[in-house]
Amino acid sequence: RSFATQARSSLKIGLIPADGIGKEVIPAARQAIVALGSDIPKPEFINLHAGWETFTRTGVALPHETVEILKSECDCALFGSVSSPSRKVTGYSSPIVQLRKELDLYANVRPVVSVAPNAGEQPAVDLIVVRENTECLYVKQEQQIDGPNGKEARATRLITERASRRIGQMAFELAAARSRKHLTIIHKSNVLSITDGLFRETVRGVPALTGKYSDVTIAEQLVDSAVYRLFREPEVFDVMVAPNLYGDIISDAAAALVGSLGLIPSINAGDDFVMGEPVHGSAPDIEGKGIANPIASIRSAALMLRHLGYTKGADRLDVAVDQVIREGRYLTPDLKGTSTTQEVLDAVLGKL
Amino acid sequence: RSFATQARSSLKIGLIPADGIGKEVIPAARQAIVALGSDIPKPEFINLHAGWETFTRTGVALPHETVEILKSECDCALFGSVSSPSRKVTGYSSPIVQLRKELDLYANVRPVVSVAPNAGEQPAVDLIVVRENTECLYVKQEQQIDGPNGKEARATRLITERASRRIGQMAFELAAARSRKHLTIIHKSNVLSITDGLFRETVRGVPALTGKYSDVTIAEQLVDSAVYRLFREPEVFDVMVAPNLYGDIISDAAAALVGSLGLIPSINAGDDFVMGEPVHGSAPDIEGKGIANPIASIRSAALMLRHLGYTKGADRLDVAVDQVIREGRYLTPDLKGTSTTQEVLDAVLGKL
Ligand SMILES: CC(C)[C@H](C(=O)O)[C@@H](O)C(=O)O
Numbered sequence A, B: 001r002s003f004a005t006q007a008r009s010s011l012k013i014g015l016i017p018a019d020g021i022g023k024e025v026i027p028a029a030r031q032a033i034v035a036l037g038s039d040i041p042k043p044e045f046i047n048l049h050a051g052w053e054t055f056t057r058t059g060v061a062l063p064h065e066t067v068e069i070l071k072s073e074c075d076c077a078l079f080g081s082v083s084s085p086s087r088k089v090t091g092y093s094s095p096i097v098q099l100r101k102e103l104d105l106y107a108n109v110r111p112v113v114s115v116a117p118n119a120g121e122q123p124a125v126d127l128i129v130v131r132e133n134t135e136c137l138y139v140k141q142e143q144q145i146d147g148p149n150g151k152e153a154r155a156t157r158l159i160t161e162r163a164s165r166r167i168g169q170m171a172f173e174l175a176a177a178r179s180r181k182h183l184t185i186i187h188k189s190n191v192l193s194i195t196d197g198l199f200r201e202t203v204r205g206v207p208a209l210t211g212k213y214s215d216v217t218i219a220e221q222l223v224d225s226a227v228y229r230l231f232r233e234p235e236v237f238d239v240m241v242a243p244n245l246y247g248d249i250i251s252d253a254a255a256a257l258v259g260s261l262g263l264i265p266s267i268n269a270g271d272d273f274v275m276g277e278p279v280h281g282s283a284p285d286i287e288g289k290g291i292a293n294p295i296a297s298i299r300s301a302a303l304m305l306r307h308l309g310y311t312k313g314a315d316r317l318d319v320a321v322d323q324v325i326r327e328g329r330y331l332t333p334d335l336k337g338t339s340t341t342q343e344v345l346d347a348v349l350g351k352l
């Protein structure tokens, strides 16, 4: 990707902690990035607003300014997590869904990897969920009418050839770079024969279209049985590619396999922007207690840097995190430890 | 329900084995029902066709005759499982989805219960998924067009107040009858604020509307985190109520917790018909080998009989199955045993 290999004297990173523990873990990721020193271009951080709190304060969940600054000034970004209102609130719309769309971050890449007991060993769980990030039920075309038997609400699920092709290509690219080179297409075409049929056929068509990836083996799995098999035999999966909503669900399912959502990173990637984002939510129950797990955010920073071509910096972060987990001395309560966010961060920084 | 308490001299049961292992497990369930003797009205079985094989033979997946006989002659039915074509086939549409709609079997009730080591002990997993069975993306309104950037496919997701209310009422009814009396509403209203908003609000409105269920506690969980929590802490759930597709996925997730899909029964229930159905699929990989687990079908028969008011017969089947599982001598390969379908059936019959 062109933007990944640009020579940069500095790296401009937008920080959007948003709500809840996002405000605790994004600053931790920032410190981890700073600690990489000369392995990456000098980082410059720009703090940006979005989220439910921003909405309650300003009436807008994703300020125009945030999008503009990301587009015009930033090389990449880190997003925290958003809280949702517990009741429908007029005018509120999830800023993360909007950001993915406005920046055309069409691929949500979520590696779910357990930490092997000893360095160099094969982890028990090692897969990547590649989630289409712009369409499916996330186009948010919904209406409600008053019908003769009461209210009727309809939502549109959009699947296009174009979006399926580019997410398919991203998934094949990632699969081809792995040792198993195995891609599983997740769908529900036994019910959604047209929309999921288009997704499945388009993804399957990527090798013929590109003349590449002939060494990648292809499998398919209905989304319901994919969740079942994730629990029962996760080793059958290598790279999984899925439409938006299925991808949302299976990445949470996969996360459960490795002990905590607090470990799982993601990037939202487009052709000219990348935004790291921990997969966990805003966790209102532990907000402000200083015990949120910073690892998902640190790993998201690593994934973002890797996508930009800064392999060395990314590797250093990942290795440090793996060591801290393997040692098990500094873990937050989600991993049955008693450490604070700061203690885990300090442990990671100490390994860098 | 009126039809449940009818005095019957005989019980007319439609049998629709359909495809794959359906043809092995439905006959087993039939034998288990016959063995109940005078605990139920004399069973009469009517064999009916549907499925992928029926389609390849006749061009129709759900013959008109099957629906007519179910409606006019049967008190209830047992459905096996359907295979799906591996590519889109013009004119083929899943017969189980169609049957649920044509018979207005609006509730798909799926108890997921593990067997405690000793009789009388609390099982580790004990929950019920109550899945709306007629709408959501299952309305199968899909179109594809050729747009300027290639093909575009759209599907409609329908959520109505009427269907949400009746499934909500069924879920509250089931929750109220349990010791924990706890209902969790599954939705994704942070993205689908209108459709899932309607589902959530309508289900929440059931106690006020009916003046009942004030002793049932209500919780909510986004579908992605529901799958995560099912894996991590299934004990938080008692009864879960969900729109169609989420219900499909979370019932498979829950099934993974108890060892095998081959154990999980369901009923498709409407106001005047009930159809038992194992949750597993047609399992083409083991079809014809005589090793399919008959327990899901036997338990589906029990659930169907229970719904019809034949508690004694249902209890006898469930107790016999629990004993066979607890003893662990006769188990099919999905449960790491070496027994055949027939051996497991014989073991169950031996306990009746
Ligand atoms: C917060 C929510 C809108 C979001 C999603 O569904 O995409 C979240 O679950 C995620 O996975 O990033």
Ligand SMILES: CC(C)[C@H](C(=O)O)[C@@H](O)C(=O)O
Residues within 6 Å of the ligand: A190, A191, A224, B082, B094, B096, B097, B248, B279
């Ligand atoms: C076979 C398929 C159409 C069906 C469904 O999605 O409802 C199955 O997965 C089920 O759960 O009964």
